[in-house]
Structure formats: structure tokens, C-alpha cells
Amino acid sequence: MMSCGSGARLGRSPRTRGRPTFLETLPTPPQPLPRFAVNIAPPDLSPWLTDHGGIPGIIHREGAQPGPHVVLTSLIHGNEYAGAVVLDRLLREDIRPARGRLSLVFANPQAFARFDPDNPVASRFVEEDMNRLWCRQVLSGPRRSVELDRARAILPVIESADILMDLHSMLWPGTPLILAGRMESGRRLAAMIGDPRLIVSDHGHQSGPRLIDFERFSAPGSPAAACLLEAGAHWNKDTVEATDHAVRALLRHSGLLPADEAAPLPPPRHMMVTDIVTAQTPRFRFVRPFRGGEVIRRRGTLLAQDGPDEIRTPYPDCMLVMPNLRPGLGQTAVRLATVVPESVPPTP
Known part of the structure; x- marks a missing residue:
């Protein structure tokens, strides 16, 4: 761990x-x-941030047949809302999994609510980086913050995930990629998704473990797998579409959506x-x-x-x-x- x-x-x-x-x-x-251009509007998430019979900001969709529990997390950082645009799109399309369970998570709505296009970097978090808290000692400890309280609230969903993809974007220009963490399971999950084709394995950050580093996905012998999508620049339309492609590829390959008959992609670069x-x-x-x-x-x-x-x-x-x-x-x-x-x- x-x-x-x-x-x-x-x-x-x-x-x-x-x-x-x-x-x-x-x-x-x-x-x-520098001054960053904001070319995509923040989505209206008000229909999804109320209590839907569970945890506010988390929507579950059940398939008719047994299958994996797939969790898609967005807004771990409040100003990275391209992933939230895609999850909102799936919900408004009323996507239903053919099997298994699909959970769509808007992780840090309080930070997202503070977004200001004139200062778009300021709403990454309210009190601390939510993607440096995923350690059992921290989650079960006495310390409190907006992000830590929310991480504890969504923890039951994370604990039950078989497959998790954490949706992020980049402040500075870069090639879209999937971070596979340090586990072979994350690397295989990224290769299964196949788009984007760049996979990066790493060991996280010195300042604390990310969601994909949580023991559910990193403990030896765990059957669960997680990866992190970095889909492009935060507020670009291309980033939304790259996120959409990756999310639907994951849902197809995990059996929650019908398989695609398109030709297979070339092998990814690792x-x-x-x-x-x-x-x-x-x-x-x-x-x-x-x-x-x-x-x-x-x-x-x-x-x-x-x-x-x-x-x-x-x-x-x-x-x-x-x-x-x-x-x-x-x-x-x-x-x-x-x-x-x-x-x-x-x-x-």
C-alpha cells in the first residue's frame, strides 16, 4: 500500500x-x-447535485445483467470541468448500462461552484488538493477540510469500484495521455481503453496519494483497476471530445455499452x-x-x-x-x- x-x-x-x-x-x-482563454462554459450540474437516493453529486445506473461496477469521477479539481461536461452529457442522454453498474461522480462541487472565468485557476480546490488525500490514515484521521470531508463522503462508492477512471485536464499545453499509476492493472486498463494512445506509468506525487493510488487499486492482489485521464487543456473544446471518446471506449470495453465494430487502434505507446x-x-x-x-x-x-x-x-x-x-x-x-x-x- x-x-x-x-x-x-x-x-x-x-x-x-x-x-x-x-x-x-x-x-x-x-x-x-498568463491569462488563460476559457472556451467551454461550465455545465449546469444542478439536476445532479441533489440527493438521488444516495450521496449528493453521485448518480448510479444499473444494468439488467451482472457485470463490473464502473466509476467515472470528475471535478476532483473544481476548475477541471471537461469531465463534468461529458458526465452531464451521458446523464442527459440517459445512458443505461447493458450490465453491471455505472456510477458518475461529481467529486468537488464546492470548488466547482467558485469557478470564475476571469481567474479560472483559483477554483482548483477550496482548502486543499483533493487528489493528494487518498490514504487510509488521512481518510480515517481526525483532520477536517472541505475536500477531506467530501472524500470521506464518496469513499463508499470508491471502495466498491471494480474499474475507475478519474477525469482530468491540463493547465499547460500537452499531448493527451492516460496515467496508469504504478500498478500493472492500471496499465492494462489504459491499454484496453486505447484512446488516448499515450500511457504513462508513474509513482505519484511526494505531497500525497491520488485517487488512483488508493489501496483499493494499488494493494497487491486487488482485482480493481484505476487510471487517470489527462485529456488536454482545461477549457478547450477538443478536451471535451477527447474525454468523451475515452469514456465511451471504457464503457464499451467493459461491456456496459455495446461493442464498437470500428477497426482496432494501433498499440499504445507506454x-x-x-x-x-x-x-x-x-x-x-x-x-x-x-x-x-x-x-x-x-x-x-x-x-x-x-x-x-x-x-x-x-x-x-x-x-x-x-x-x-x-x-x-x-x-x-x-x-x-x-x-x-x-x-x-x-x-x-
Whole structure:
């Protein structure tokens, strides 16, 4: 089981130590964020946030035949609502599973209610990041917050999931991908979905375990599987459609919707995170605005300066996973990944 606050650095360190100069010891003002365009309107979720015979903000649909319990979670971060647009679409289409159970989760409606298009990054959460709390010790402990109380409220649904896909999007530009976590089950689930075709295995964040790292999906021998979709930029229409494609692919392959007769997709590309680069100073700066999914061909290429330290690629053909172009002190700035040559056949 993943311990609270754990993270991993698996490869050769990309950080080269240097001696700080006088200028580097001076205080540095935070880097201002650019103005982000909001090209999709927040969905009207009012029909789904009342009590539907269970937990407010969670809608269940039952199939006539036995099958897996598939859980789709959106709004773990309140300003990432492309997934909520898709779940709202499924509900308004009155999608009914042919078998099993489908649960649609609007996880953090309080953060979502604070969304302001003039400051769209401000409603990621109310008090703390809801995607760093999924640890048994934290969930059963005495501490309280808006996000922690809500995580405890939706926990019974998470505990009963056989398959879970957590729907997210990206602040900075990047290639859509599926995060498979550290488990083989997550990797196979991502390969089964097949769209997007980029799969990234990782070991999470130092600041706390994500929903896909929860013991239901990461304990040895657990039959449940989870993955996390990063479908593109937060407020782009293409992100909504990428989310829709992935969700329906999951529902088809898990048997909740009829199978698709379309030709099979090419095998996915699988990458493994080897290094997590955390900003150790407030002076972290990338040398240029890298894009997520970008592959740096040469070993030793300078990526960033962090105070006196240089961050360089530790090996050739190094992929940058979701670089945070304005990291704060202690935040993940970028994850570095290498290709996994063997392919994983999707689970039938």
C-alpha cells in the first residue's frame, strides 16, 4: 500500500548542483500566470447535485445483467470541468448500462461552484488538493477540510469500484495521455481503453496519494483497476471530445455499452516516469516553454535552472510529462519518462 506523502525518483538524478551567486540569493517575486482563454462554459450540474437516493453529486445506473461496477469521477479539481461536461452529457442522454453498474461522480462541487472565468485557476480546490488525500490514515484521521470531508463522503462508492477512471485536464499545453499509476492493472486498463494512445506509468506525487493510488487499486492482489485521464487543456473544446471518446471506449470495453465494430487502434505507446523534478527554490525557471509529451532527443539537454542547480535530461529520448511552467516552491515542476519497449495486450 502506498504510504501518505510518498513519491518516487527511480532514475539518475537530473539535477546538477551549483554554487549560488549573490543575485540568486536575493528574493524572487513569483512568476505571474498568463491569462488563460476559457472556451467551454461550465455545465449546469444542478439536476445532479441533489440527493438521488444516495450521496449528493453521485448518480448510479444499473444494468439488467451482472457485470463490473464502473466509476467515472470528475471535478476532483473544481476548475477541471471537461469531465463534468461529458458526465452531464451521458446523464442527459440517459445512458443505461447493458450490465453491471455505472456510477458518475461529481467529486468537488464546492470548488466547482467558485469557478470564475476571469481567474479560472483559483477554483482548483477550496482548502486543499483533493487528489493528494487518498490514504487510509488521512481518510480515517481526525483532520477536517472541505475536500477531506467530501472524500470521506464518496469513499463508499470508491471502495466498491471494480474499474475507475478519474477525469482530468491540463493547465499547460500537452499531448493527451492516460496515467496508469504504478500498478500493472492500471496499465492494462489504459491499454484496453486505447484512446488516448499515450500511457504513462508513474509513482505519484511526494505531497500525497491520488485517487488512483488508493489501496483499493494499488494493494497487491486487488482485482480493481484505476487510471487517470489527462485529456488536454482545461477549457478547450477538443478536451471535451477527447474525454468523451475515452469514456465511451471504457464503457464499451467493459461491456456496459455495446461493442464498437470500428477497426482496432494501433498499440499504445507506454512511457515510465523515472524522475520527479520538484522546485527546490522560488527561482525555478524552464529555459523555454516546453510542451507536455515533448521528447528531448539528447542526454544532458538543459531543461531548467532551479536557483544554482541545472536540470538536464538524464538520458536520450526523454519525455517531459506535464511540465508545470510556473511551479511554486515544493511543487512538481516536471516528470521525466523513458519508453517501455514491450507492449501490453488489453484485457479481453
